[in-house]
Amino acid sequence: MKRKMANREKTFWAVTIPVLILFFTFNTLPMIKGVIYSFTNYRGYGTYDYVGFRNYMDLFTDARVGKSYLFTFKYALAGTVLVNVISLIMALGLNSQIRFKSALRGIYFVPNILGGLVIGYIFSFIFTYILPAVGDMFGIGFLQNSILASEKYAWIGVLIVGVWQAVAMNTIIYISGLQTVPQDVYEASMLDGASKWKEFWKVTLPLVLPFVTINLVLSTKNFLMVFDQIVSLTKGGPAQSTESISYLIYKNGMDGGQFGFQSANAVIFFLVIVAISIFQMTVMNKKEEQL
Amino acid sequence: MKEKKKTNWVLTIVLILGTVTVFFPLYMAVIIAFKQPSEMTNDVAGALAFPAKWSLDNFRQAMEVTDFWRSLGNSLLITLTTIVLAVLLHSLAGYVIGRGMAKKKSFRVIYLYIVSGMFVPFSILMMPLVKQTAQMGLGNRAGVILLYLVFYMPMNVLLYTGYMKNIPMALEEAADIDGASTWKTFWKIVFPMMSPMHATVAILTALGTWNDVMTPLVILSGTGQNTLPLAQLNFQTQFGTNYNLAFASYLLALIPILVFYIICQKQILNGVANGAVKG
Numbered sequence: 279m280k281r282k283m284a285n286r287e288k289t290f291w292a293v294t295i296p297v298l299i300l301f302f303t304f305n306t307l308p309m310i311k312g313v314i315y316s317f318t319n320y321r322g323y324g325t326y327d328y329v330g331f332r333n334y335m336d337l338f339t340d341a342r343v344g345k346s347y348l349f350t351f352k353y354a355l356a357g358t359v360l361v362n363v364i365s366l367i368m369a370l371g372l373n374s375q376i377r378f379k380s381a382l383r384g385i386y387f388v389p390n391i392l393g394g395l396v397i398g399y400i401f402s403f404i405f406t407y408i409l410p411a412v413g414d415m416f417g418i419g420f421l422q423n424s425i426l427a428s429e430k431y432a433w434i435g436v437l438i439v440g441v442w443q444a445v446a447m448n449t450i451i452y453i454s455g456l457q458t459v460p461q462d463v464y465e466a467s468m469l470d471g472a473s474k475w476k477e478f479w480k481v482t483l484p485l486v487l488p489f490v491t492i493n494l495v496l497s498t499k500n501f502l503m504v505f506d507q508i509v510s511l512t513k514g515g516p517a518q519s520t521e522s523i524s525y526l527i528y529k530n531g532m533d534g535g536q537f538g539f540q541s542a543n544a545v546i547f548f549l550v551i552v553a554i555s556i557f558q559m560t561v562m563n564k565k566e567e568q569l
Numbered sequence: 570m571k572e573k574k575k576t577n578w579v580l581t582i583v584l585i586l587g588t589v590t591v592f593f594p595l596y597m598a599v600i601i602a603f604k605q606p607s608e609m610t611n612d613v614a615g616a617l618a619f620p621a622k623w624s625l626d627n628f629r630q631a632m633e634v635t636d637f638w639r640s641l642g643n644s645l646l647i648t649l650t651t652i653v654l655a656v657l658l659h660s661l662a663g664y665v666i667g668r669g670m671a672k673k674k675s676f677r678v679i680y681l682y683i684v685s686g687m688f689v690p691f692s693i694l695m696m697p698l699v700k701q702t703a704q705m706g707l708g709n710r711a712g713v714i715l716l717y718l719v720f721y722m723p724m725n726v727l728l729y730t731g732y733m734k735n736i737p738m739a740l741e742e743a744a745d746i747d748g749a750s751t752w753k754t755f756w757k758i759v760f761p762m763m764s765p766m767h768a769t770v771a772i773l774t775a776l777g778t779w780n781d782v783m784t785p786l787v788i789l790s791g792t793g794q795n796t797l798p799l800a801q802l803n804f805q806t807q808f809g810t811n812y813n814l815a816f817a818s819y820l821l822a823l824i825p826i827l828v829f830y831i832i833c834q835k836q837i838l839n840g841v842a843n844g845a846v847k848g
Binding site: 285286289290293294297298300301303304305306307308309311312315322371372374375376377378380382383384385386387388389390391392393394395396397399400401403404407408411412415442447450451453454489492499502503505506509510523524527528531532537540541544545547548551552555 | 577584585588591598601612662665666669682683686688689690694696697698716719752782787797822837842843
């Protein structure tokens with residue numbers, strides 16, 4: 279028996295070690311390299327020198343980087359709030375006593391399976407040609423020109439597409455959350471004479487709070503890393519007003535000769551994502567414990 | 570089921586009307602893909618109208634311009650290979666780490682190490698990975714598959730490890746007494762029992778890889794190989810202002826996954842919900 283257990287452990291390590299090597303080589307190693315490059319003035323080709331923390335100092339004074347952080351945070355905050363409110367409402371609707379329930383759930387999930395890039399191209403056409411036509415017809419001033427061409431409103435176009443796709447996913451998660459709430463809880467609150475509104479805030483929401491956590495963390499992370507929609511809708515324009523952090527790192531790091539500088543940007547971006555995720559999980563865990 | 574509760578028809582109708590938000594962009598894609606450039610007008614009624622005739626010419630042309638069949642082949646090859654390898658490798662890893670974790674601290678550390686990879690954005694890996702894969706001769710489709718196996722490892726290991734709680738140790742112990750090796754026990758007994766999780770992992774991995782733009786964009790650039798989304802990006806300039814051609818191409822890129830979704834809708838929705846609950 280003892281010998282057999284030792285064999286079992288041998289097999290375990292025989293599996294784990296190659297897996298670890300694979301993971302290290304293509305995840306941890308490039309990350310370490312990224313950190314090392316962030317201390318150099320590497321342009322992506324040719325020779326380079328170590329420049330200490332200069333890239334990091336420059337990051338905080340670089341107007342374009344600052345602008346991309348502002349845009350990305352504004353976008354992620356608005357997106358996360360909108361997506362979670364809309365998905366929760368959608369989930370409540372799709373989980374109530376309605377007909378064609380599974381067909382409707384199926385239809386509302388479609389945006390999630392379609393690729394962000396192609397969807398972006400389709401919406402780009404709608405924003406550029408259809409909405410201005412609608413604006414002309416009804417005399418709605420701000421629609422008469424493409425919102426994607428406006429420095430002020432272009433981000434809203436990107437936001438609409440991002441939310442359109444993300445709602446699908448989060449609704450499904452909220453529906454599975456709502457299904458964990460036992461029916462007799464609702465019956466009890468009905469007997470107590472609680473209104474629907476009160477029932478939602480006092481009964482339903484606290485019980486699905488773990489799912490709110492999942493959805494908040496998931497959608498914040500996805501919105502912060504927005505890339506496909508930027509490529510297909512605005513390419514960061516107009517006047518860099520919709521340049522997301524991922525897009526800037528890609529654009530200037532890969533072709534802009536800023537390999538080292540954008541590596542520093544990526545390192546900071548990574549720390550920001552980790553910090554936000556941990557913050558969200560801690561706050562939500564506290565909320566869950568209180569209940 | 571409780572029959573006493575009445576169907577909420579008002580809500581049903583509101584939700585049915587709401588599907589317009591899903592269908593409208595798709596409807597636009599379909600009608601524009603079938604129209605001719607001369608039919609494109611600037612008024613609302615004209616833009617929403619059906620095409621004069623339903624001709625497949627745009628699609629034929631789009632297929633030529635974007636080398637559709639080759640891009641489709643690449644997308645299928647990359648996605649299917651990734652799914653198969655992910656299910657085989659990640660389930661094995663999830664099993665070993667899940668069982669090891671119960672007994673040894675070292676496996677717990679390995680678990681946390683791999684799962685924490687979920688928070689690493691592609692942006693930080695992108696630039697070093699391009700250099701690294703090029704040096705290793707992996708700046709090709711095999712490289713993309715390998716990277717996907719690594720990128721999806723944190724999520725899939727998390728899912729499989731979590732699922733191990735549903736598989737009783739007693740079965741493995743019995744197999745052990747019968748003299749089966751751990752390796753054999755996994756493939757003969759544990760692996761088949763993981764099938765609900767296989768479905769979830771396959772679906773989540775498939776949706777992610779099929780639609781991914783960034784990885785093929787940086788790894789495959791310069792190789793002449795395209796995936797379906799990448800072809801849309803790379804041929805965007807060739808469509809010029811011919812939106813009809815472009816939309817035919819977009820529609821072609823959307824159809825495979827839509828067909829797959831229509832066939833496996835139930836499994837996909839269950840898989841996604843399952844993944845979220847376990848995750």
